[in-house]
Amino acid sequence: MTIHLLLGLVLILFVFAAVRALAPSRALLAGTVLGIGALALLAVNYQALLSPEFWAGLIGFVAILSALMVVIHPNPMVSILFLIVNLFCIALFYLILRAEFLAVLQIIIYAGAIMVLFVFVVMLLNLKAEEGLRLGGGPQRWGALLLAVVFVLLMFHALHDRSDQPYVEPGAFESGFGSARALGGLLFSRYLVAFEAASLLLIAGMVGAVVVAKRKVG
Amino acid sequence: MDPDIARVLVESAVKIALFFFILLTVVAYMTLVERRVSAWIQDRQGPNRVGPLGLLQPLADGIKFLFKEEVTPPHVYRPVYLLAPMLIFVPALVTFSVIPIGPALELFGQRVRLQIADVDNGVLVILAFASMGVYGIALAGWSSSNKYSLMGALRSSAQLISYELAMGLSIVGVLMAAGSLRLNDIVQHQIEHGWNLIWQLPGFLIFLTAAFAETNRLPFDLPEAETELVAGYHTEYSGMRFSMFYMAEYANMVTASALAVTLYCGGYHVPGLHLLRLPEPAAALVQVLAFGLKVGFFLFLYVWVRWTLPRFRYDQLMNLGWKVLLPVAVLHILWVSFLVLMNWT
Incomplete structure (x- = not known):
């Protein structure tokens, strides 16, 4: 139906x-x-x-x-x-x-x-x-x-x-499925490596953006 | 239909109507309070003609706004121009729905929470819908096709994004201490361990500053700095649409004050109330009144600050947000982590 x-x-x-x-x-x-x-x-x-x-x-x-x-x-x-x-x-x-x-x-x-x-x-x-x-x-x-x-x-x-x-x-x-507690537990145990790698990637992207922007100005 | 579902539906409908009515009344009377208090600070009389003490002034203003001609300038982008006032007003109302204004109590034979929605991620819901408010301002400025409106909208977006970060980080301290994202748990934690105001004073001050910036109030009202931008993002609006912006500003103030009370000042908690051994309904009434009183204090603080401090310059605003509040907020998280580790909270 x-x-x-x-x-x-x-x-x-x-x-x-x-x-x-x-x-x-x-x-x-x-x-x-x-x-x-x-x-x-x-x-x-x-x-x-x-x-x-x-x-x-x-x-x-x-x-x-x-x-x-x-x-x-x-x-x-x-x-x-x-x-x-x-x-x-x-x-x-x-x-x-x-x-x-x-x-x-x-x-x-x-x-x-x-x-x-x-x-x-x-x-x-x-x-x-x-x-x-x-x-x-x-x-x-x-x-x-x-x-x-x-x-x-x-x-x-x-x-x-x-x-x-x-x-x-x-x-x-x-x-408790889908709660902040369950998700946080998973991120900091089972998926710790992927989680930290993603944060490194984000920092690299941010630094890259700053470098590119600086070059244009000066 | 299932009687359980029907009961929940009726209960929710009554609560929503009640909260809506209370919020709009407070908003209407805040405009009067603002004008009377500013007059008092500047040694004037203020509006005191309509009704006793000018108490009917908000009603007169409302009627005036309703009957004013609504001018739609020919150069605006109409669909977005009409949408923007709604986009700014709705989030201001939605955020209030997760705030508990009193304890749960027995009413008509069942447990009733004095809160529309008891959400697990209450704090995040508030942050999510508060961040929606920026669209109303940005779109109002953009769709007006007016350089002053656009400047106001740009300033406002930049300001809201900058101070959202500091606000979020200052709230993290509260969440760590309570160990929950639910506003009821946070209030309960404060009832058991003392108000967050005591242990987390830096966080509270950052939150308060960010709340002033988020609601576009002086000393951070650059988006509508009348000396430079006419009226900023709502320059091209008139009549009821203009008053929607005005009401949204006050509704945002009420929600921000209620949030400050809930997160840092114990919510509806009255210290020492349990010693009086009042019956449950009376105790609940006292606590709701206490909540209202605390919110009232913060609302007064808004008005007080507005008529005391001058406006920030744009670079000062950005420096304060990014170079002072943000680092201090991060240090504050370290301090709260220390407190939590030592089991002091």
């Missing part, structure tokens, strides 16, 4: 993307019609609203939609905003998978710190909206469409096989 609903929503998304690519001026009309279609689909499957699978699917839907908008929106600042929405969706995925600590870190580090630097760069460079941004002509357009169809079929195949398994196995996680 749920899996059919999800496939329906994904299909709606791809129809929308195709309409947007092939006939940009009809996108608003297509969006309205498909939105009503999605609502009707939900109304028929209202029991699904209580299952975690449905919410995972809905968040995935928003994640895909926002990722798509990052690529196709002509204005770089709006692209950044959609990227932030996308990163929030990933944090919600972590929440569904019971990794609370990771979810909050995802928001602090990616949606908070890194994206602020993106905003900074766009503000400083004063990037203008790319007026003529659209998909390349002829062959590229049909190639993209072909790849999209292949991707939908692949997704259908992948999801179809897994339709009997629940998204989150109840009792699959030991108590």
Whole structure:
């Protein structure tokens, strides 16, 4: 039941993307019609609203939609905003998978710190909206469409096989899973070498950035 | 529907409505307090005409803002321009949801926490949503297509990023002492071992300074320095949208004060209250009032400092953040590690 609903929503998304690519001026009309279609689909499957699978699917839907908008929106600042929405969706995925600590870190580090630097760069460079941004002509357009169809079929195949398994196995996680304590314990015992190596890598990157910047100034 | 789920839903809805109402009322009356206290400091009268002691002034202001014409300048980037005031106001409200304003108590036959969400990573949730506030400011400045707005937004982003670091590091000390990221555990730790204010004074001072910078208040209000930047990032806003920025500033102040109380001043803890042997509801009421009083003190401190200190210069601001607060915060973590190792906290 749920899996059919999800496939329906994904299909709606791809129809929308195709309409947007092939006939940009009809996108608003297509969006309205498909939105009503999605609502009707939900109304028929209202029991699904209580299952975690449905919410995972809905968040995935928003994640895909926002990722798509990052690529196709002509204005770089709006692209950044959609990227932030996308990163929030990933944090919600972590929440569904019971990794609370990771979810909050995802928001602090990616949606908070890194994206602020993106905003900074766009503000400083004063990037203008790319007026003529659209998909390349002829062959590229049909190639993209072909790849999209292949991707939908692949997704259908992948999801179809897994339709009997629940998204989150109840009792699959030991108590305390995903807490700061459990994660810290793992980082400082089992994954200590990788953890320290990553910190060295970060320091090297930081020193490198300072050296490059200094050379430019003096 | 499952009766358990229904109960939780109703309880949450009531709490959210209550917290929302309290926060907005405090925000409205903070504007009046700010004007009255500034008048008192400068030996003036302040607004005292609308209602007794001017107590209805916030209401009059609200009505005025609602009926003002909202001018949208033709050169702005409209979608982002409309989004920015919401982006700055929502995080200010969300952060308040994890702060416990009182102890858990028996109400209508069940345990009720005086807190909307008792989250395991409460401190991190606050930091996460506090860092979202910068988007509202940056996008407001950028979408206004005005050089003064842009300058204000740039200054503000740089300032918020710089002081977030010092703030985070100063909080690390509190987390190490309590051994938990949950705000209730931190309050409980302070009830048992004394307020963090005593052992972690350097951390508290760093936190307070960073909180002033994070809320864009004097002496760190460079993003809206009116002598140089007109009004900074909200130059192009008018009517209710302008007042959203204003309300967000005060909501941020309330949350920052509540956080300072929770992390360093024992939260809702009243020393020696258990000696009085009050019945549970009365004790809870006293503790909630004590929490309000402590928050009130910090709010007064905000106003007091604003009308006492002059504004920092931009290089002074950056020097203070990176060359003073950050190293001191790291030293403070060393000091707390020492305390924890010696079992003194």
